[in-house]
Amino acid sequence: MYHGPRAEVLGYFEGLGFKCPPRRDVADFLLDLGTDKQAQYEVSSISSGSVPRSASQYADVFTRSRIYARMMDELHGPVSSNLLEDNEKHMLAVPEFHQNFWDSTRAVVQRQITLTMRDTAFIIGRSVMVILMGLLYSSTFYQFDEANAQLVMGIIFNAVMFVSLGQQAQIPTFIAAREVFYKQRRANFFRTMSFVLSNSISLLPLGLAESLMFGSIVYWMCGYVATVEAFLLFELIMFMTNLAMSAWFFFLSCASPDLNVANPISMVSVLFFVLFAGFTITKEQIPDYLIWIYWIDPMAWGVRALAVNQYTDSSFDTCVYNDVDYCATYNMTMGEYSLTTFEVPTEKFWIWYGMVFMAAAYVFFMFLSYIALEYHRYESPENVTLDSENKGDASEDYGLMRTPRGSTNETEAVLTVTPDSEKHFIPVTVAFKDLWYTVPDPTNPKDTIDLLKGISGYALPGTITALMGSSGAGKTTLMDVIAGRKTGGTIRGQILLNGHPATDLAIRRSTGYCEQMDIHSESATIREALTFSAFLRQGADVPDSYKYDSVNECLDLLNLHPIADQIIRGSSVEQMKRLTIGVELAAQPSVLFLDEPTSGLDARSAKLIMDGVRKVANTGRTVVCTIHQPSTEVFSVFDSLLLLKRGGETVFAGELGKNASEMIAYFESIDGVAKLEDNYNPATWMLEVIGAGVGNSNGDKTDFVKTFQESKHFQFLKSNLDREGVTRPSPSLPALEFSDKRAATELTQAKFLMQRFFNMYWRTASYNLTRFSLALILGVIFGVTYATAEYSSYAGINSGMGMLFCATGFIGFVAFTSVIPVATEDRLAFYRERAAQTYNALWYFVASTVIEIPYVFFSTLLLMAPYYPSVGFTGVSTFFAYWLHLSIHVLWQVYFGQLMSYLMPTVEVAAVFGVLLQMIFFLFTGFNPPGSAIPTGYKWLYHITPHKYSLALIASLVFGDCPSDGDGSEIGCQVMTGVPPSLSENMTVKEYMEDVFLMKHSEIWKNFGFVLGFIVLFRLLGLLALRFVNHQKK
Structure with missing residues (x-):
């Protein structure tokens, strides 16, 4: 339409027949040209047919103008030597980035460390979690028996799993930082490598602090080798494991499109790390075609290095230990025997191999993060919408002003004013008189601040x-x-609707x-x-x-x-x-x-x-x-x-x-x-x-x-406020009264909320397709890994219990972490709608409860289909019972995740506290340590852990069944081989499950009742959180 000097723009369009009114912004005047608003600017002395209307007409007029000709002459004329000199001096010399690599990296590192240190809520939460879990682990395994290799390997495995799994809580923070990076990288603030290095360096102080706090507590309270060298190596290995896993989760945050995908994928990756760490299934039990996973698993290198660090100490390089002659019985020293029990090599250089591998993994994951950030960014496209009024811009006809309703060029709807008798609202005059609003002074809680001082007014x-x-x-x-949306402070003065005092219900309903x-x-x-x-x-x-x-x-x-x-x-x-x-x-x-x-x-x-x-x-x-x-x-x-x-x-x-x-x-x-x-x-x-x-x-x-x-305006305001129907009641305007707190019936609320949740879940593919895919992948992974498993030996049944622990625990953990961002995002809409009394929180709760059930049962079915027959389990009735118990377990994990999202202010805080509670649950599930080995002082934690009852249900179902009238073919009836001296020689699998893990087939229904009880408990707490917790403060 126009391209030229700003000073000439008004004169140009005046020459076309348009006049900008005196009290009109030039910018607004120009924006109206070429739209249906331009008629008000047309000069009456000029024929309406001669002024341009469509975009093409404006373009034709401009190409014939003097300004356009002058511009083209400048473009086609010789380039000024001054311009060439300025271009060479000022433009060509401008670098892609303002700072060099090292300066920009230093600045970004300083910023990242500052942001990390300022996030005090996260730091305090992480510190509390680390110290608490350190005390729990160490007191549970307090002064363990070094000769019990399974117990020692168990605490090593748990320690590595904690520092690894704990880093998963940082994914929401990483993804939030990635969005800022996209914006600043587009503007060439800094190089991608600078951002990656800043994040990798900012991980060091937190990783070191966590490793020192957790490692020191666990090392000395559990009774590891009391030498300075072994302790420092232990801390260094924990620190390197922490860094490697942090880098892995940072890479997943860079490579995943959103939190709904990153969370479940991270949990599946953790499952791989845990499954092939060498504890739940030893190296020799891993199929040959999967052994490569064992050798690239950072957790496996961490577990291996810590085990070698413990048992290669000189105190274990002895034949006789606790009156047992290991050289005579097993032809190896006590330390070598303990390591070979879990097929761990006995050479001390594996400690250094482990640290080198984890350092290399840290660098490699950061490099992958750089590749993901530099070459594949999930940047939302701009939402460019062609309104109907713009679709005809190329048309020669100016249809915007004359096209009748119903045409594709329509722009404004014809408003049919509803007669008063058909209106379903009452016209209301809002008045407020001498309004004061006072809040506590944030700098001195004893004092107050008046944010509003005697405000009066009305709206008709x-x-x-x-x-x-x-x-x-x-x-x-x-x-x-006025709108009754303040949740704090003190309000003085009058708020009136049609001259009557405004009640909270009247304001919210009208x-x-x-x-x-x-x-x-x-x-x-x-x-x-x-x-x-x-x-x-x-x-x-x-x-x-x-x-x-x-x-x-x-x-x-x-x-x-x-x-x-x-x-x-x-x-x-x-x-x-x-x-x-x-x-x-x-x-x-x-x-x-x-x-x-x-x-x-x-x-x-x-x-x-x-x-x-x-x-x-x-x-x-x-x-x-x-x-x-x-x-x-x-x-x-x-x-x-x-x-x-x-x-x-x-x-x-x-x-x-x-x-x-x-x-x-x-x-x-x-x-x-x-x-x-x-x-x-x-x-x-x-x-x-x-x-x-x-x-x-x-x-x-x-x-x-x-x-x-x-002024007279103030006197006029006072006189109008004193009228009937404004601040005084009017006989013709009764008070706004509502008999019900909410407009719709309870049935209508339930119906529409169920419909909305159904649509939300059906359309949120990143949530549901991801969990379906991951459930199927988990089923295949377990099926392939344990395809050759046998459950009649001591090592085999322990491996089988590790399989059940991982399969049950991680499918639940995936569900838990996946639902938190979904529930937190929808919570914002719930707050807005609850403030307007749109519906009862009960029906929102019911809808969010019911909608998960079919998705959970289908996802667990996808896991069960390849998993159940592949690992050697048989029986159709057992299959359906297993499916039911697993589904109920995943269901309470989903409800627990929803509860955390309702209680906690942000996704990040919910993730931190969620991981803390999940790690406590994992510790007291009854697998490692087994139920019989849990200290008496922690039995109460064992009995209130929901995982305990879920695992007991499934384990007793497949391993604990040996009916007296059967043929003895069930797994529970098999007599175990390779039993250690501490157990009786002819112990059956069922007896082992009952004596060591305290999981009895006869208590299946009792355990099932406990799991249902936890579901009810978490849902009731969720309902209370929805009803009384509101993180949207005003």
Whole structure:
């Protein structure tokens, strides 16, 4: 349309037949050209047929203009020697990055360490977790018997698993940092390698601190070799394992599209590490075709190095130990025998091999992270939406102004005003008188701060009232107070609806509140979101047909029909703003509050939003809107203004008048205030006048609060406030009273919430397809790994128990970590809807409970299909019983994850505390140490661990069954071979399960009842958390 000098732009378009009005921003004037708004600028003396209308017509006119010809001459003419010199001197010399590699790396490292150290909640949480788990592990295995190789290897394995699994909690932090990296890397702030190095270096102090705290407690309390060399090597190995696993999880965060994928994949990778670490299944039991996994497993190298460090000490290089002659019996020393029990090599150089491998793994994982960040970025594409009004830009015909409704070129809906007798809302006048809002002083809790000081005003039906002022003036605070959204502080003064005191229920039932942040259940479509709001927030007595009509009315008013069936996720900012307004409008409120509805939008999008708001007000609703610095076009939409200055005091309150004439006249009448210049935004000028803008500041010279209180506008405000129906009751306007806390019936709430959760889960492929795929992968992994397993020997049954422990524990842990980000994300929409009394938290709880059941049972079936027959288990009835017990176990893990997401403020905190509790559960499951070896002081922890009952159910089902009337073919009836001297020679598998692991087949139903009891407990706690915990403070 135009490309040339800014100073000539008005003259150019005036030559085409357009005139910019005196009180019009030049930018707004230019934006309106080429749209259906340009007719107001056409000069009457010029024929309407001669002015350009379509984009192609503007382009044709411009190519024939003098400005275009001059531009082309410059382009095709000889290049100025000065330009060439400037280009060589200033442009070609500009490097890709401002700083060299080392300087930028140093700066990024300093920033990353600063950010890490400032995250005190995470550091404290991690420290508490490390110390607590160190004390639990060490007191459980306190002063272990060095001759019991299984016990010693068990604590080594548990220690390595803890420092490895604990790093998984950092994935949400890594992914959040990745989003910032994408933005800054696009702008060439620094090189990708600088970012990777900064993260790798920032891991060192935390890793070292965790290793020292945890390692010191475990090493000395458990009774490892009491030499300085062995202790330092132990700490160094733990530190290297910590770093290697941190680097692995950092790589997964860089390579995964989102948290829904990264969490479950990380857990599957941990399963590989744990399974092939050399403890749950020894090296010789691993099939030859999978042995390569053992040799690339960082945990296996860590376990091996720690075991060699312990048993190669000189105190174990002896034949006789605790009256047992190992040389005579086993032809090796005590230390060599203990290591070979788990097929660990006996040479001391394996310690150094292990540390070299983990250092190499650390570097390799960081290099992979660099590759992922540099060459494959998951950057969301810009949401460019072609509105119907832009689709015809290339057309020669200007269809935007003359096309009848129903054409593809339609832009504005024809609004049919509903007769008063058919309206399902009551027009409401909102009034507030002498409002004060006081909060504790954050610097001195004994003192208080007044954020609002005696604010009075009103908003009438059919009007839009703007709340304006500088940042910190109290605009949003005032609106939150009026709308009943403040959860803290002290409120004094009166808030009235139609002259009657406003009750909390009346405010919530008769008003809609559009928050600045556009929060929705993003898996729904726009039409579904509006329908959900209409059916749950309009009265039960309103016919369904009218509710559907109101949805279509919202789509019309806000021009959402073209995208009505588009899923919300991925919508543009402007579309989300319109949807936020539509969701509240669908509730048919009498009053609509909007907090900064144009924030983050360009002038054109802001005008589209405010045009929709204008239509809403024209239906007879009262609209109150905070806005920071609107364009002239947007400012002209408002009817009234309440202007605040910093400190929460009124500077102006009253009608704006046509083109803000009343407001302009008021301020121009004040001594010392400069007149408004032509083509200057009245809103910008007004803010500058009171010292809230970026220009001159009269706010320091003039007491605008006192000036207003002495003006006729203030007297007019007081007289209007004293009218009936404003601050005094009116006989014709009864008080707004509602018999029910919520508009919809309980059945309707349950129906729509179930429908929404069904759609959300069906459309969230990253969550459900990932867990289905991983369940199948886990089943194949276990099936292949244990395909040749036998369960009649001592080593075989222990290996089988390790298999059950891993299969049960990790499929549950995957479910636990996967559901946390999903539940936390949807929690934001729940907070908004609960504040509006959209539904009872009970039905949200019920829907989130029921929807998981089919997905959990199907995912466990995918695991069971390849796993159960491959590992040597038989029996159809046992298969279905196993499937049921495993599904119930995964189900309570999902519910436990939801509970953590409801209780904790962020995903990161939920992950940290979740991992802490899961590690405690793993420790006291009854596998390592077995139930019979758990110290008496910790028996209570053993009995309250949910994993104990899940594992006991499954283990006793497949290993603990030996019916007296059977043929003895069951695994539980087999007599074990290779039994150590501490056990009886003719012990059956069933007896071993009962005596050592305390898992009895006769207690299956009792254990099943306990698992169901934990499900009920976690769901009740989840319901209480939904009802009483709110991390969205106002």
